[in-house]
Amino acid sequence: MSIVHYIEADGAEYEVDVPVGNTVMQGAVDNMIDGILAECGGSCSCATCHCYVDEAWYDKVGEPGSAEQAMLEMVLEPEPTSRLSCQIQVTDELDGLVVRLPKSQY
Amino acid sequence: MADRVIIVGGGHAAAQLAPSLRQEGWQGSILVIGDESEAPYQRPPLSKEYLMGGRDRASLLIRPAEMYARHGIDLMPGHRVAAIERDMRQVVMADGTRLDYCKLALCTGARVRHLRVPGAELSGVHYLRSLQDVDGIRAKLQPGSRVVIVGGGYIGLEAAAALCKSGAEVTVLEVQSRVLARVTAPEVSAFYQRVHGEEGVRILTGWSVARIEGQSAVSAVVGEDGRREPADLVIVGIGVLPNVELAEQCGLKVDNGVWVDEFAKTDDPDIYAAGDCVNYPSSLLGRRLRLESVPGAVEQAKSAAASICGKQRSCDFYPWFWSDQYDLKLQIAGLSDGYDRVVLRGDASSGRSFVAWYLRGDRLLAADCINRPKEFMVAKQLLAGGVSVLEERLMDESIDPKMFL
Numbered sequence: 001m002s003i004v005h006y007i008e009a010d011g012a013e014y015e016v017d018v019p020v021g022n023t024v025m026q027g028a029v030d031n032m033i034d035g036i037l038a039e040c041g042g043s044c045s046c047a048t049c050h051c052y053v054d055e056a057w058y059d060k061v062g063e064p065g066s067a068e069q070a071m072l073e074m075v076l077e078p079e080p081t082s083r084l085s086c087q088i089q090v091t092d093e094l095d096g097l098v099v100r101l102p103k104s105q106y
Numbered sequence: 107m108a109d110r111v112i113i114v115g116g117g118h119a120a121a122q123l124a125p126s127l128r129q130e131g132w133q134g135s136i137l138v139i140g141d142e143s144e145a146p147y148q149r150p151p152l153s154k155e156y157l158m159g160g161r162d163r164a165s166l167l168i169r170p171a172e173m174y175a176r177h178g179i180d181l182m183p184g185h186r187v188a189a190i191e192r193d194m195r196q197v198v199m200a201d202g203t204r205l206d207y208c209k210l211a212l213c214t215g216a217r218v219r220h221l222r223v224p225g226a227e228l229s230g231v232h233y234l235r236s237l238q239d240v241d242g243i244r245a246k247l248q249p250g251s252r253v254v255i256v257g258g259g260y261i262g263l264e265a266a267a268a269l270c271k272s273g274a275e276v277t278v279l280e281v282q283s284r285v286l287a288r289v290t291a292p293e294v295s296a297f298y299q300r301v302h303g304e305e306g307v308r309i310l311t312g313w314s315v316a317r318i319e320g321q322s323a324v325s326a327v328v329g330e331d332g333r334r335e336p337a338d339l340v341i342v343g344i345g346v347l348p349n350v351e352l353a354e355q356c357g358l359k360v361d362n363g364v365w366v367d368e369f370a371k372t373d374d375p376d377i378y379a380a381g382d383c384v385n386y387p388s389s390l391l392g393r394r395l396r397l398e399s400v401p402g403a404v405e406q407a408k409s410a411a412a413s414i415c416g417k418q419r420s421c422d423f424y425p426w427f428w429s430d431q432y433d434l435k436l437q438i439a440g441l442s443d444g445y446d447r448v449v450l451r452g453d454a455s456s457g458r459s460f461v462a463w464y465l466r467g468d469r470l471l472a473a474d475c476i477n478r479p480k481e482f483m484v485a486k487q488l489l490a491g492g493v494s495v496l497e498e499r500l501m502d503e504s505i506d507p508k509m510f511l
Contacts, residue, residue, distance in 0.1 A: 030169050032125050032177070039401040041148045041168070045428040045437055046401070047483060067435060067479045074483030074508070
C-alpha cells in the first residue's frame, strides 16, 4: 500500500491507501472521489481522469506517453504537471504522492 | 422496507447508480441484485486484454467488493428477479421470495443475440458478453486453435485481434459486404480489413452461415452457398438485445428499450432505468436513442440516482465509444448515422493513423479517430459546442486540430 493524497478543486482532501500496482485513477474510483470520472475504466481512451501531479512528485511519476500527451493538450485547463491518472501506477516510491483534481473533466 | 432502493442488474449502470445514490444523499438501504456471480466488473476488457490473458480477474472489478459494504450498499449476486409487482412495490425473485422497494432501478442491460442455425448448440460454440463466456473460451483455447468468428462488428474484430495475438488461427465471417457496416464508412471498414489481413486474420465478407457441423463438438461452419470453414472453436458476435422483459411484463412502456425521460424516469414515478436496456431522449441529437455504451450507462445512472433523490440531472451527452485492436486505438466521437459524406484526415489506405469525419450539410455528426487522440478530444469539443468546420480544414494536416475550436 502507498498513500495517495487527492485534493479536489473545492479543497476537499482525501488520504487514501492504494495498493501498489493499482493506478491513481483506480484509487479515486474505489474511494468514490468525484473529481475523477474515469469513463473508459483506465484504457487511456477518454481523458476524464485528468489530474495535476504535485510539482514535488512530477519527476518521480514520469513522463506521459504519446497518446496521453496528445489528449492532455486538449483537456480543460491543462498545466505543465497534468497527467491522466489511469496511466500512473502506484509504486512504493510514490508513497505520499499528492495529486490535485481539476474543477471539471470536460 | 419503506426506504429501500432495489437495483435490478449488476453491470456498469448498477455499479454507478448505487454509489451515486449515496453521493446524492440517499439515506435508506440500497440493494443490487445481479444474475451473474461476480460483483460488478468492467465489460470492455473482456474482448480485449482479458481474452488475451493479459489481465487478471480481480482487476476487472469496477470497485472492490468492500467499497460497497463501506457505503452501505448490499450486493446480491447470482440472483435473478423473476417479476415486478408494481401495485405491491415488490420484486419477486426466481425462488418466489418477495422484496419490498420504495424506488426501483432497472439496469438489466442487454444479452447476446443468438445464432439460430442447426448446430448452434454444439459444444465449442461460444458467445462473448460475460466473464463466464470469456473464461469458457479461454478454457478451450489451444495454441494454433482454429477459431471462426461469426460477425464482423466491434466485438468480433476485437476478439479476432486478441485471439490472433494469443496464437490462434482466426477467420472472421461477415454476412454484409464489409465489416463494421452498420457503424462506419466504407473507408474505415476497408482499413480494418486491411490491418486484420496484415496481422494474419482472414476476413471473409458476404458469408452467410447456414449451419454448424460437428459430432460432439463443433468441427466446421458451413455457409449458405456450401462453403466450409473448419473450426475448433466458434465465437458468435452478432449483436445484443435489450433486456426489457421485466419492464414489459409489469406494463411499463417499452419500445426498443425501456422508455425513460431525460431524467431516467419510466412511466411509473417509482421506477427508473439506466444503461443498455433504456431508450432515452437526447435533446442534443434531437431524437431517442438506445445506446450500447459504458459512458452512456454511467451518465444515465447518475441521472437516475439524482431523480431518485428528488433532484433533476438531465441526461444529455454526445455518445462516444472506443475499440482497441492490435496497436490501433479507435476513439469515436458522436453517432455517424444519417451522414451525407465522409472526409478523411490522413491516409486510410496505408499506415495506421487517420480520422474519418462524418458530416451532414455543414454539420459534424461524428469522427472515427484511429490513433488520433488529439483529434478525438477536439471532435468531442466541436460536437459539444455545435461548431462547424470547413471540410477542407478538417482534411488539412498542416492545420493543428486545436485551431478548429
